[in-house]
Amino acid sequence: MASRRPGHPAVPPVPHRVRQATAADVLTRRPLDSVAGMTGRADLRLGITDVDPVVSCGAFSARAVVGEHVPITATVFREGHDAVAANVVWTPPGADGAGQPLRRMARFGDQPDRWLTTVVPDREGRWTFQVEAWSDPLATWHHAVDVKTAAGQGAEELANDLEEGARLLDRVAGGADAEWRARLTEAAAALRDASLEMPARIAPAMAEAVQRYLYEHPVRELVTGGPVYEVWVDRPRALFGSWYEFFPRSTGPVVDGRATHGTFATAAERLPAVADMGFDVVYLPPIHPIGTVNRKGPNTPQYPGGNPYEIGPDDPGSPWAIGSAEGGHDAVHPQLGTMEDFRAFVERTRELGMEVALDFALQAAPDHPWVAAHPEWFTTKPDGTIAYAENPPKKYQDIYPVNFDNDPEGFYAECLRVLRVWMDAGVRVFRVDNPHTKPLNFWHWLIWTVKETDPDVLFLAEAFTRPAMMHQLARIGYTQSYTYFTWRTARGELEDYGRELAANCHYMRPNFFVNTPDILHASLQLGGPPMFKIRAVLAAMMSPTWGVYSGFELFEHVAVRPGSEEYLDSEKYQLRPRDFAAAEASGRSLAPYLRRLNEIRRAHPALQQLRTLRFHDVDNPNLICFSKTDPGSQDAVLVVVALDGHNTQIGTTSLDLPALGLDWYERMTVTDELTGASYDWGQFNYVELDPYREPAHVLAITHPRTVQVPPPVT
Structure with a gap:
């Protein structure tokens, strides 16, 4: 799935005698040149650098979803003082880039050579883009x-400039329809008409409508194309x-x-x-x-000194200890039902506007059919036993x-x-x-083997691991990732982590789970009911995808x-039935x-x-404030949250109003x-936020400005 760049040009032999360099030498005899070394090409006439979104120098596809406004940026420059411009060739799956419409880029930010345009993919699959200068x-x-x-300066001093302008208009007119051909020809004639005063000579060419047409139908010279990069586009559920x-x-009835x-x-x-409750995805362990074999029971000690094998006859064991004589990864637990029962569950989920995500855990119980049929798929210790899972001091003898x-x-x-x-x-979804x-x-x-035939299949990485591994899993193809959100509780931690995720959103999409069967953070243990609201x-609001493990409510x-x-x-x-209806009816939910x-x-x-x-x-510091905007709908939301679940917090915001589409002096209704x-x-x-009343403001913004696509976070 990786983009492949041409290799470096071969190093030419050292000449036996000095000779005069030719034009061909300029293009071929520079194998160590920085441009050729990076792109395999030495013919790039204009400068194109720092293109985004690009993952690992183009080794992997960047990511987007259908309908997402994706900013493409690049540094574009040239020698001298003549104007330079840029555009993006944005090519859908299976199409030819040569036939795509011109998508011009515009300068943005405080760096004069930085350029931006926005693209919106309308279908799934592998798109490509190329920046042209x-x-x-x-x-x-x-x-x-x-x-x-x-x-x-007067007409005599501008004679050459006026003729150059007329010739440029003639070039554009040659490819225009009849209406615009006539109008451009008229403007060119005015530039050449020495009987007119200077304002009258240039006015037709400088008219707003003409300039807009010329912007949309430019004269492009010295066109230089940069590398072609890939963007894999998923369905919207991949992001939101x-x-x-x-x-x-745990959903069975309680009997006696x-x-x-x-x-x-x-x-x-x-x-x-x-x-x-408005959930979109039902995730099943x-x-x-x-x-x-070695099945674990309720509150089983996982540490040395405990006896993990003393369990009752009805203890169900851990679902992650997969496989027994009743089947393996391709079977359903007989107490849950049959495969047809599972299909009916999936269909019912769809009828309610949701979909099922299923756990895909590549490990096996000691009595999994794989162990007998394929012992080579496991690690054998020197004493002949198969290694079980360990995360010292934890021991998982059942896996x-x-x-x-x-x-x-x-x-x-x-x-x-x-x-x-x-x-x-x-x-x-897996x-x-x-x-x-x-x-x-x-x-x-x-x-990517799966996506070749089923591009709509999504993969969530449950990877509570080191950052390098977490990011690389995203780069190589994972749709979403679990994150460190569970352990980020202070404002500085949350802000730094939010910025990091936003900066890497072109390949890594977070899923903020507030809790999991493995993780009950201390903030929830000690923060009281308000903290559950705060974390939710x-x-x-921070992440477009979030998750809740049953019991949080x-x-x-x-x-x-x-x-x-x-x-x-x-x-x-163990089984853990819950009476959700009674809790909600009593106001304790x-x-x-x-x-x-x-x-x-x-x-x-x-x-x-x-x-x-x-x-x-x-x-x-016990208040956090953040916003999100949507360029497509002009929607904007501002959120203020108290991070203390016990005490009222008071503060004053200092908003970055331009980020919300307003000037610094303007006001808005929220x-x-x-x-x-x-x-x-x-x-x-x-x-002022009292956590026992309401620990947050979620403010919809009403203002007259349009929301622009912001530059990428750096």
Whole structure:
């Protein structure tokens, strides 16, 4: 899937005697030249550098989604004082770049050589773009006439300039329709008409309509094309969505005070409530048969000294200990139902306007069919036993990691086969467990092999790992990634991380989960109910994709022990039925609040963006202020959140009004989407947030300005 650039030109032999250089030598005898070294070409007439969005110098595709406004930027320059211009050749999948319309770039920012244009892909697949630089004789001529007439020069001194302008108009007229040919010819004649006064001679050529036409139909000379880069365009769900995770096995009825194992049918009964909260994606942990060997029970110690094998006959084990005599990765747990039952669950999810994301975990229980049939797919220790998973001091004796190196051809083929089983069952989104513990080249092969036939399939990397690995997983093809959001709680941390993600949005898309079955952050354990609201607002407003693990709406906050992020009575090892309806009826549920957040997200295209995230100053470190805008709809939203769940926070904002589409002196009407209150705001605004009433403002902005595509974050 990588773009391939031509190799370096061959180094010519050293001549035996000195001779005069020829024109051919200028183009071929510079193998160490910086331009040729970077591009494989030494014929670039004008300068094109620092092109974005580009991933790893073009080794991998940049990313976008259908309908997204994607800024393309470059540094374009030339020698001397003649005007230079630039455009982008934006080519859809399967098309020829030579037939594409001219997409002109314009200067932006405070760097005179920086250029920008915006493209909007309208279909999925592999798009390409190329920046072209060119000499702009029309702009050069226009500037020369302006400065010379302003200096008082007359017709005699401008004779050559007037004739040059007439000739340029003649060139454009040659390709125009009859109406514009006549108008341009008339303007050229005026430039040549010595009987007219100077203002009258140049006025037809300088008319606004004529200049607009000349901008759209320029004379391009010395056209220089830069490298061709790729942009892979996904469906919109790749960027925007709200995820809800729950365990189907915990949806069974409670009989005589005991939880019973749920099925796909009982899990489907939960779907209307999930849809009512406004979620788009229903994420299911593994639904496969669970191993019986070394099975772990409720609150099982994972540390040396504990006995992980003492479990009751009804303990269901961890869903991530995949495989038993009942089947492996291509089977469903018999207590959940059949494959047809799962298909019915998927169809019901679709009927409610959602889709299913399924866990894809490449590991096996000791009694998985793979272990007997393909022992080479695992690592054997010197004593002959198979290595189980360890993350010291944690031990996972119920899980065998896979060895990808002993039989890559066989195991790769099996993984692709398993994925296609679930794709055929209707799954188009996969949450991949621990991808950072598997080879990068495997993921690159698997993801793009799938996308060759099914470009709508999305992959979420559950990669709580080092930044380098997390970013590389995104570069090689992962659609989304889990993030460090869970551990970012202070304002500075959140701002720095938000800027980092926005700066890398051309290849890495975040999914802000507020909690997971593995992660109950200390802020939720100790912050009280307001902190659940605070974290939900931050996740739902900062990131276009966010997620909630079931139980968050019930304020579940008790850890298995002090200092741990594991839940007490973790659902990973036991059934955990919940009475959501009773909690909501009694007012002890966060579900209505989550519903409102998702309603706001759907109503505001600005909140469906990442690249437009901007932070604003506020004089209280326990308050954070940020905004998002959408160039397509002119939508803008401003968010202020208190980061303390216990105390009222007071502060004054200092807004970057140009980032919101206003001048510094202008005012705007803002309406709080959480409370309905409206305010008249400007650059400086008093804020007071009581976390026990409402810890956040989510402000829809009404103003007369248009929202422009902002330059990329640096």
